[in-house]
Amino acid sequence: MEEKKIFSVAALFDTADEITRAAKETTAAGYTKYDVNTPYPVHGMEKAMNLKPSLLGIIAFVIGIGGVTFAVLFMSWASIIDYPLVIGGKPFFSWPAFVPVAFEVTVLSASVGTVVAMIALFFKFPHNSHALHETNYMKKVSADKFGINISVIDPLFDETKIKEFFAKLGGKDIETIYEEPFPKDIKMFDKRFIGVLVVTALVTSGATYLTLNKLLYMQPFSWMSEQNKGLPQSKSEVFPDGFTMRPPVEGTVARGFIPYEYKGMKDSAVINLSNPLPYSKEIIAVGKTRFDTYCSPCHGYFGKGDSRLHDQFPKPPTLHSDKVRNWVDGNIYHVITNGQNIMPSYEKQISRDDRWAIVHYIRVLQRSQNAKDSDFENSK
Amino acid sequence: MTAIDYTQEIPVVEGRPTASQIEEIVSIPMDTRPGKIWKILITITSLMLLAGTVALGYTFYYGIGMWGNNNPVGWGFDIVNFVFWVGIGHAGTLISAILFLLRQRWRTGIARFAEAMTIFAVMCAGLFPALHTGRFWLDGYLFPYPNQNHLWVNFTSPLLWDVFAVSTYFTVSLIFWYVGLIPDLASLRDRTANKLKKSLYSIFSLGWRHSTRHWQHYEKVYVILAGFATPLVLSVHTIVSFDFAVSVIPGWHTTIFPPYFVAGAVFSGFAMVQNVLIFVRQAFNLKHIITLNHLEKMNQVMIVVGMIVGYAYAMEFFTAWYSGNDFEMFTFINRALGPYAWAYWIMISCNVLSPQFFWFKKLRRSIVFMFIIGVFVNIGMWFERFVIIVTSLSRDFLPSSWGMYTPTIYDFGVLIFSFGLFFTLILLFVKTLPVVSIAEVKASIPGAQPSHKGGH
Numbered sequence: 001m002e003e004k005k006i007f008s009v010a011a012l013f014d015t016a017d018e019i020t021r022a023a024k025e026t027t028a029a030g031y032t033k034y035d036v037n038t039p040y041p042v043h044g045m046e047k048a049m050n051l052k053p054s055l056l057g058i059i060a061f062v063i064g065i066g067g068v069t070f071a072v073l074f075m076s077w078a079s080i081i082d083y084p085l086v087i088g089g090k091p092f093f094s095w096p097a098f099v100p101v102a103f104e105v106t107v108l109s110a111s112v113g114t115v116v117a118m119i120a121l122f123f124k125f126p127h128n129s130h131a132l133h134e135t136n137y138m139k140k141v142s143a144d145k146f147g148i149n150i151s152v153i154d155p156l157f158d159e160t161k162i163k164e165f166f167a168k169l170g171g172k173d174i175e176t177i178y179e180e181p182f183p184k185d186i187k188m189f190d191k192r193f194i195g196v197l198v199v200t201a202l203v204t205s206g207a208t209y210l211t212l213n214k215l216l217y218m219q220p221f222s223w224m225s226e227q228n229k230g231l232p233q234s235k236s237e238v239f240p241d242g243f244t245m246r247p248p249v250e251g252t253v254a255r256g257f258i259p260y261e262y263k264g265m266k267d268s269a270v271i272n273l274s275n276p277l278p279y280s281k282e283i284i285a286v287g288k289t290r291f292d293t294y295c296s297p298c299h300g301y302f303g304k305g306d307s308r309l310h311d312q313f314p315k316p317p318t319l320h321s322d323k324v325r326n327w328v329d330g331n332i333y334h335v336i337t338n339g340q341n342i343m344p345s346y347e348k349q350i351s352r353d354d355r356w357a358i359v360h361y362i363r364v365l366q367r368s369q370n371a372k373d374s375d376f377e378n379s380k
Numbered sequence: 381m382t383a384i385d386y387t388q389e390i391p392v393v394e395g396r397p398t399a400s401q402i403e404e405i406v407s408i409p410m411d412t413r414p415g416k417i418w419k420i421l422i423t424i425t426s427l428m429l430l431a432g433t434v435a436l437g438y439t440f441y442y443g444i445g446m447w448g449n450n451n452p453v454g455w456g457f458d459i460v461n462f463v464f465w466v467g468i469g470h471a472g473t474l475i476s477a478i479l480f481l482l483r484q485r486w487r488t489g490i491a492r493f494a495e496a497m498t499i500f501a502v503m504c505a506g507l508f509p510a511l512h513t514g515r516f517w518l519d520g521y522l523f524p525y526p527n528q529n530h531l532w533v534n535f536t537s538p539l540l541w542d543v544f545a546v547s548t549y550f551t552v553s554l555i556f557w558y559v560g561l562i563p564d565l566a567s568l569r570d571r572t573a574n575k576l577k578k579s580l581y582s583i584f585s586l587g588w589r590h591s592t593r594h595w596q597h598y599e600k601v602y603v604i605l606a607g608f609a610t611p612l613v614l615s616v617h618t619i620v621s622f623d624f625a626v627s628v629i630p631g632w633h634t635t636i637f638p639p640y641f642v643a644g645a646v647f648s649g650f651a652m653v654q655n656v657l658i659f660v661r662q663a664f665n666l667k668h669i670i671t672l673n674h675l676e677k678m679n680q681v682m683i684v685v686g687m688i689v690g691y692a693y694a695m696e697f698f699t700a701w702y703s704g705n706d707f708e709m710f711t712f713i714n715r716a717l718g719p720y721a722w723a724y725w726i727m728i729s730c731n732v733l734s735p736q737f738f739w740f741k742k743l744r745r746s747i748v749f750m751f752i753i754g755v756f757v758n759i760g761m762w763f764e765r766f767v768i769i770v771t772s773l774s775r776d777f778l779p780s781s782w783g784m785y786t787p788t789i790y791d792f793g794v795l796i797f798s799f800g801l802f803f804t805l806i807l808l809f810v811k812t813l814p815v816v817s818i819a820e821v822k823a824s825i826p827g828a829q830p831s832h833k834g835g836h
Binding site: 015016017020023035036037038039040041042043044045046049051054056057060074075078079082083085087088090094097098100101103104105107108110111112114115118119122123125126127128129130132133138139141142143144216219220221223224 | 398399400403440441442443515517524530531532534535536537538540541544545547548551552555556559563566567569570571582583586587588589590591592593594595596597598599600601604605608609611612615619622819820822823827828829830831
């Protein structure tokens with residue numbers, strides 16, 4: 001059996017007066033690494049022990065300043081930058097309305113921060129394996145006695161001398177306190193430890209899975225999604241024909257879908273139709289996107305008839321031929337809407353205005369391939 | 381009865397108990413098996429809890445349509461109870477923090493208990509707005525956290541301020557209470573022989589060693605926490621009153637609300653602390669530590685805040701008249717003479733008239749009498765919130781949109797649940813933790829501090 005390591009030499013006193021005197025004497029004798037344990041804070045003891053004032057006031061102040069800064073900056077960022085939303089006609093940075101939250105965040109962060117700093121940093125708690133625990137000394141100072149103990153790390157530590165010193169001061173129950181030997185056979189992969197880890201992991205992940213995937217889809221949590229309403233493609237109990245979706249009234253024309261009145265009547269179209277859209281940059285841009293989407297696969301991006309379909313579909317003729325260039329706008333519009341030869345009608349895919357926009361764009365393409373000299377002059 | 385000199389500080393404890401006797405007395409509830417009274421009481425409170433759970437279950441399953449809330453009275457029992465319970469909590473922080481900063485040493489005997497009451501009352505209070513959101517399993521969205529919808533909460537809304545105020549209040553009260561408990565838990569750890577108790581006390585006392593090097597920081601932190609809790613407690617009920625004052629409803633839109641609400645909160649809180657303490661000191665024989673003098677002090681505080689509340693009632697009428705606003709004037713006449721006049725006059729008689737009896741010393745020091753007045757004050761303060769909320773909402777601007785409010789049995793059920801929860805927690809607390817701060821009382825007995833004679 002190896003020798004026990006000494007932790008400190010301790011003595012007990014009966015009254016607050018005696019312990020204050022003892023602490024003063026101990027400080028006077030040059031000891032520094034010692035502690036006084038009392039069941040309640042004894043006034044003037046910090047002075048007797050010559051302790052520096054606590055820094056926790058400064059810590060609370062710093063955390064509080066940090067908390068208020070964070071709160072104000074965060075609220076400003078959220079309501080000015082990340083999701084600006086006008087509320088009640090007030091400016092985004094409505095600082096008076098930020099005061100309550102900023103105040104609460106300050107108090108919360110400073111209180112929690114200070115207590116955590118005290119417990120974890122200043123006390124290094126939790127610490128239940130300290131040598132003083134479970135000693136007679138600890139039990140007495142926990143109840144009604146006042147104890148002093150000089151640690152072995154004090155440079156002037158000498159067991160017998162300190163015992164004599166305490167006896168001279170009138171200390172009772174003078175004893176040497178030993179360190180609890182550190183248990184040697186702690187295994188990392190203890191069966192019970194691994195078991196607890198596995199069970200915790202399973203319970204946590206299982207509970208999370210069930211909550212998010214099963215529980216929240218059960219009543220009453222899911223009553224928002226279970227409403228008495230007709231869903232698409234479902235059978236209706238209300239209407240005699242059993243359809244949930246109601247067909248529009250006979251002859252209804254949907255907005256933007258006026259039927260083409262010159263179907264198969266090219267000559268009338270050429271005479272009667274003219275482009276209703278003005279000639280502008282925006283409309284040509286719309287025409288370009290529609291042309292690139294719907295026309296270019298066969299006609300090519302520049303209307304040259306260079307299909308991208310690799311002969312899976314017959315190539316159309318170029319749009320730059322004299323024939324097409326001499327067509328009126330109504331003729332091109334008619335071909336897009338009605339179809340021609342093998343080209344189908346695009347009435348269903350492209351809205352009326354977009355078709356006219358495409359006509360404008362085709363004119364732009366044609367001009368680009370057959371530019372006049374004056375165009376170069378104008379572009380200078 | 382002997383004359384009491386009110387210029388002298390009253391002793392914290394009566395008689396001359398020693399430190400170990402104090403520990404002994406305070407530990408009795410924890411060391412002995414529960415007595416008959418305790419068992420009867422916890423049976424009653426658990427039955428209340430159970431009955432309330434049924435109402436809560438219906439609310440949970442079918443939604444808050446089970447309650448009497450309607451249009452125009454969208455806030456009914458739920459918000460009445462919320463404000464009531466938050467108010468109850470305020471006395472605890474007032475006693476533990478404000479009286480601590482004012483160096484009122486008589487608070488020592490009752491502070492721990494009052495703090496515990498604060499925590500339990502805030503728990504009961506938090507229940508109601510949480511339920512009132514309708515789908516309360518989604519209440520996490522009340523807090524601003526980065527979510528997949530890229531939405532933030534509305535930082536300019538009083539209802540959000542409430543979320544921050546109440547959760548901060550709960551957290552700070554809890555840590556304040558826990559920090560106070562640490563040395564006591566260490567003392568209990570060192571005196572118990574029970575193995576299970578010992579390990580629990582060891583865990584929660586974190587290894588406290590009563591070291592002066594620790595006491596030094598501990599005392600500092602206690603002052604800091606008291607310093608934080610003081611403005612906090614004032615801010616919480618101020619923010620609760622903003623729920624009303626920031627709106628434009630007649631009878632709510634007044635600047636008197638913050639101080640008026642804080643005074644009311646302290647008033648009802650003191651009544652509740654006094655009521656429950658009477659039971660505790662009788663049941664657990666703590667008459668030396670929670671003395672008649674303490675109860676008398678509390679009754680004195682109740683006269684003061686009761687009169688502040690009475691002044692606020694009068695001032696509301698004056699302001700309504702002085703504002704020249706027809707709706708404001710009508711609201712107050714409607715309160716006193718309208719369909720809810722019965723509630724108004726219950727409020728006035730319980731809150732303004734009943735504490736006036738405390739001017740008589742004999743009545744102030746009679747346990748039975750002060751208990752009855754305490755109950756009256758709590759009833760009155762509950763009705764104050766009822767009057768403010770229901771009368772203002774039921775008749776606001778357009779007579780065509782007026783409507784009456786009738787609570788349902790589920791409203792009462794949830795109220796009973798909250799009372800059951802509160803008293804069950806109180807009973808569990810008095811049986812498992814020291815109801816009086818052992819370390820603070822030890823430090824206050826005669827001869828506990830150095831006499832400045834020795835050592836010089």
